């Protein structure tokens with residue numbers, strides 16, 4: 001094997017690399033390509049840092065409540081949370097008390113956004129409400145089928161997580177929405193003075209609709 005390899009490389013030396021400068025050019029090209037890769041790696045690594053920083057800000061939340069439904073599904077689902085003082089946060093009132101709705105997800109609508117001339121698609125269907133400081137008492141978590149496009153019920157996943165001192169799932173469950181205007185109570189949870197979850201229940205209370213129509 002060694003003999004064959006030596007022989008071949010000698011032939012190559014004669015035919016291809018007879019001109020020393022072309023060999024140098026090839027080495028330069030390789031080196032530049034390598035440098036390019038190293039640079040891109042560095043840049044992508046630097047870009048990864050940004051979301052991590054944002055993540056740290058989010059971790060200051062005491063509770064994170066979310067509803068999620070199938071990716072690319074066109075239906076619009078809304079998350080609604082009422083705190084013990086009666087403040088209600090949802091798409092028409094995105095911030096109240098210590099609660100904040102991060103984004104009104106409207107199904108596939110507005111899932112394509114343009115940043116720096118590039119179309120970026122986010123197929124996820126998820127709404128999140130963060131609670132940045134807790135009050136003792138009852139929180140009510142509702143969801144609303146704001147826009148239904150099909151007769152088949154839409155499966156949603158509702159999750160309540162307590163963040164501090166460590167992440168704990170308070171509630172996780174499936175809920176089916178059946179038509180436009182359908183609002184339901186996914187879960188209610190009681191907090192004590194220290195922010196511990198004392199109890200959960202599922203007694204229904206409509207927060208923003210009456211007879212399938214938005215109040216107001």
Ligand SMILES: [Ca+2]
Nearest residue numbers: 077078104105
């Ligand atoms: Ca929505």
Ligand SMILES: [Ca+2]
Nearest residue numbers: 105107124125
């Ligand atoms: Ca969406």
